[in-house]
Amino acid sequence: MQKRNATCAVIGAGDFIGAEICKRFAAEGFTVFAGRRNGEKLAPLGEEIEAAGGTFFGRTLDARKEEDATAFLNEADSHAPLEVCIFNVGANVNFPILETTDRVFRKVWEMACWAGFIAGRESARLMLARGGGNIFFTGATASLRGGSGYAAFASAKFGLRGVAQAMARELGPMNIHVAHLIIDSGVDTAWVRQRTEQRIGKDALDANPDLLMPPASVAGAYWQLYQQPKSAWTFEMEIRPFGEKW
Amino acid sequence: MQKRNATCAVIGAGDFIGAEICKRFAAEGFTVFAGRRNGEKLAPLGEEIEAAGGTFFGRTLDARKEEDATAFLNEADSHAPLEVCIFNVGANVNFPILETTDRVFRKVWEMACWAGFIAGRESARLMLARGGGNIFFTGATASLRGGSGYAAFASAKFGLRGVAQAMARELGPMNIHVAHLIIDSGVDTAWVRQRTEQRIGKDALDANPDLLMPPASVAGAYWQLYQQPKSAWTFEMEIRPFGEKW
Amino acid sequence: MQKRNATCAVIGAGDFIGAEICKRFAAEGFTVFAGRRNGEKLAPLGEEIEAAGGTFFGRTLDARKEEDATAFLNEADSHAPLEVCIFNVGANVNFPILETTDRVFRKVWEMACWAGFIAGRESARLMLARGGGNIFFTGATASLRGGSGYAAFASAKFGLRGVAQAMARELGPMNIHVAHLIIDSGVDTAWVRQRTEQRIGKDALDANPDLLMPPASVAGAYWQLYQQPKSAWTFEMEIRPFGEKW
């Protein structure tokens, strides 16, 4: 592995997508700074990455807190220039509108939209000082479609997409690649796998190993976005497994 | 004027669009409840509506405060069944991303998205008890496009659209017409008129009186949405003046 | 009925939507010129309209033939100024891609897109000479979504939407209102009614008379578009029944 003098910050480094993003960018030589609510849960991931020769720092981070997010990014940038920030905080909930409490609506927005704004703005501040960078946001089906019961989640994801678009238009000419990756399917986690087995049967799922999106494929899509030359940047890219209905 | 046993609540009853919506629905026989930050500013509007035979109640309302919004809607519904709620709070600001403060981002969201969610949910609660109703949201160009400098405003308007879509899909089958009206232009206010005169000249503007959208035309569009039969409801409708570039 | 010195041309005047458009605009005082493949089938519609005091001319028209379409519109305009042209030719088919023959693909395009271009362009020519007018196109779910099996139909409807958008942007400033009405549901015809009864049962359908979109509601939506002031024109409007899944 060829080490780079560059940091990739992953905000919302959960067990699935976030962890795979960390592994991928570490394997490509980035110093990876990962933040999640309970930073101690990042220990095994850190061990795995370091065993493979990568450099990893796991941090406890509540991304909704501006000062904490800023400090996290500053630390990452002071270790090596912040070249990539990936905002991957999720907050998928479904409630009928009358049961969508103030608390839920506000919390989902703070996690999925507000924290993304903070992460994006503070990354941009650091990257502009360095002359460029990459800011990527994880989107979902609900970024484009407000389904029944998704008032809170869709509103937050729509809102995050608005932030991403505005940043892309402003920051592209300043050499910052802002992208919004729409994951238009479930991702292969224990829970989704179980639900899918119940729906189509274990045999059908085993026979079609690519029916669910492996978290590593999301990381692969982010790697594609990173590799794009500045002469042909993608702002929005959607991904789904080959068998997905859409 | 034939009076109806029905109330129309207008949240965000500003001097232009909001006032015209009030006048139109009052002229069609609705009891109109109007809320805005400084309710005392509604006095002249109330006098005008009452002089024309309409029924109007102006209230001071901070639509971001759940209890206040709920109380406002409950009062409206207790006066006569709440049949229409129009959420028309605006919050258009433009800042480079690095100058978009936490305070601005949060405040714009609270005004343009959060308050819309509260208004929508509480209207739905009252209307479901009555068997139906109409909940309309004012959108803007920024509901569909996050332009440079509009991270805060576009994020909030995208988010409001997400709320509206989710509510429309859930509540349509329960006999509530949820619609999102996208105003894809400036609206004819003193400020916009002045700016347009500077751009194209007073003569050109005088020669094309429909070049700017009169607030009454927005009210007319809402009236069209209200009149639609439930067999052919519109969720999203865009309006712009004939000469607008888009 | 107050007669107008104005003509409304309906191209694709089938038994359901087209007929209701004719009836509505005739009832509003327009001289209606209706064209369809077998013009003799328009006789009963003409009788009904004339019995109600309206003015109606039914013509045999293959809208794909430029000279015929032009002659039809010229005749309409020479009778009274052509103020409205509504293009309503449908061509809904579903075939797997490998079974979508050249003949089908081309024919569907000629009916649903090419003929719309001709109707739009020739109406514009007449209306520009008169200083203004209204050109409306009937869209469908497939105008926005290319579903499996709909390569031919969606391609044609996407293409018609492209024509409509380009015309709206060019002709709006010249005082021609171009609109695209998206019918996002089945319309209540004998065939759709039968299929829906099989799906949800006759009782459920009888209990919800607005579950299917009556052709008259489509005509009503066109009438709303016609009534809009030029200060607030809609280009695209979607309609669906209250219970429709979308």
Place this chain on the structure above:
Amino acid sequence: MQKRNATCAVIGAGDFIGAEICKRFAAEGFTVFAGRRNGEKLAPLGEEIEAAGGTFFGRTLDARKEEDATAFLNEADSHAPLEVCIFNVGANVNFPILETTDRVFRKVWEMACWAGFIAGRESARLMLARGGGNIFFTGATASLRGGSGYAAFASAKFGLRGVAQAMARELGPMNIHVAHLIIDSGVDTAWVRQRTEQRIGKDALDANPDLLMPPASVAGAYWQLYQQPKSAWTFEMEIRPFGEKW
């Protein structure tokens, strides 16, 4: 270079984008079959590719002629399994609607939409027999936006997108990756370069070498699409240079 037992067919192999796609896929070991109106113009490209160790066949092809397109694809597939087909025929024209002749409208559609349908369908036929493949279509700004004067071009590009969507939804589950690449900018050709120099000055352009999209970047985007695992396919991806207004 590691040769593959696989063919990539490029339909619309012009001097810029098409040529670069040919070079890229040849460099990756594909046998490349290229078709364009005047096949003799492909000779220098063939020499360049073969000098670099690639395998290339240039053919004269009018992609609007079904039998010719079918024969071209069959020949490609008989040489080695057809694994990729890229449809890249352009037909950008701009005319006011009244000056958009029947001939132009039909010809643009035949080149940009009809020929794409034929190429897609016949590729699918061959690929389904082999168990999978990749069918990619070149889109443009006009695939999503019907600008003034673009009735013909936008209609054709909208229509091609409809074909691509319908094919993607039907063929994805059958292991064929269908994608639509939207090039949302001018591409760096002699003509665009000259026009841009006139607009911003030669110095500004020289100082920003990535301001125009090099044709090779389009080829790179197609190569990214090809490399995606079937668990995370993109249907639609947009690309534009970092400084592009959008």
